[in-house]
Amino acid sequence: xxxxxxxxxxxxxxxxxxxxxxxxxxxxxxxxxxxxxxxxxxxxxxxxxxxxxxxxxxxxxxxxxxxxxxxxxxxxxxxxxxxxxxxxxxxxxxxxxxx
Amino acid sequence: xxxxxxxxxxxxxxxxxxxxxxxxxxxxxxxxxxxxxxxxxxxxxxxxxxxxxxxxxxxxxxxxxxxxxxxxxxxxxxxxxxxxxxxxxxxxxxxxxxxxxxxxxxxxxx
Numbered sequence: 001x002x003x004x005x006x007x008x009x010x011x012x013x014x015x016x017x018x019x020x021x022x023x024x025x026x027x028x029x030x031x032x033x034x035x036x037x038x039x040x041x042x043x044x045x046x047x048x049x050x051x052x053x054x055x056x057x058x059x060x061x062x063x064x065x066x067x068x069x070x071x072x073x074x075x076x077x078x079x080x081x082x083x084x085x086x087x088x089x090x091x092x093x094x095x096x097x098x099x
Numbered sequence: 100x101x102x103x104x105x106x107x108x109x110x111x112x113x114x115x116x117x118x119x120x121x122x123x124x125x126x127x128x129x130x131x132x133x134x135x136x137x138x139x140x141x142x143x144x145x146x147x148x149x150x151x152x153x154x155x156x157x158x159x160x161x162x163x164x165x166x167x168x169x170x171x172x173x174x175x176x177x178x179x180x181x182x183x184x185x186x187x188x189x190x191x192x193x194x195x196x197x198x199x200x201x202x203x204x205x206x207x208x209x
Contacts, residue, residue, distance in 0.1 A: 017102040021152040026103045027110040049152035051145070051182070071110065 004059055004088070009035045010097030011063060014090050021049035024090035032094050033065035036083055044087070059088040105159040127168040134175060137184075145178045153177050 005011060015030040023045050038061055043054035067080040074080070123131075137144040153174030157165070165173065179185045 019104075021148065021155060022104070022107075025109045026107040045148045048146045048148035051149060054148075 005035045005038070005061060005091065005093075007035050007038065010094035011035060011061075011091045012094045013063075013086060014092055021046055024086055025084065027070065028065065028084050028086070029090075031065055031070055032097065033063040033069075033084075035061050036064040037062040039085065042087075044089070046087075046089075061086055061088065061091065063091070104155060105162055106155045123168075126172075130168045130172045130175070134171060137175065137179070144182065144184055145175070149178050150174050 010032065011034065012032050013024055013029050017029075038059065041057040041059045044056050044058050045054065047054040047056065062083050063086050064081050064083050066078075067074045067076060067082060068078055070082065134147075134150065136142065138147060138150075150171065151174075154162070154170045156177075157170060157173065161173075162170065176185075176190070180187060180190070
């Protein structure tokens, strides 16, 4: 499906709002982060949710985002970050990011 | 077009978090047990992903009104009906029977 990522890779979360069971939370779509951990591959939960076997396996990543990038009015320390579990189908390489 | 699904509330204002232990009543423990039984590796009747999907499909008003385990048991029920594991007729009869038994016992609903 999409490419595999390594720890440290810069990624964007796809901007899409399909109906159905979605495993990329609303607040993180369209945001940019970096791969923190490669968790492993799992049957696609967006398929399993409808009783299908989910035979296609997707890689699951922990992606780190800066809080100031996620929230418009974040008032905490600028180094604060959060980690979200995101499947590969919701990620795209962030070509413009500096390594 | 509504972009955010009702349940997908991460980051929205929700007030303070009540940091207390929740005491579960018997039907809530049974709901948890039923979920474990229908998803275990021997039965595999449904998945936790189907449970979540069913909860997300409850509709905003029902979602807000129901407690945590009310959402669970409603989703499990709907999933088992969809799969034909149980049917509406037997469920209706069983519910009426249990309600009658409660009344005979003088029990109050929790």
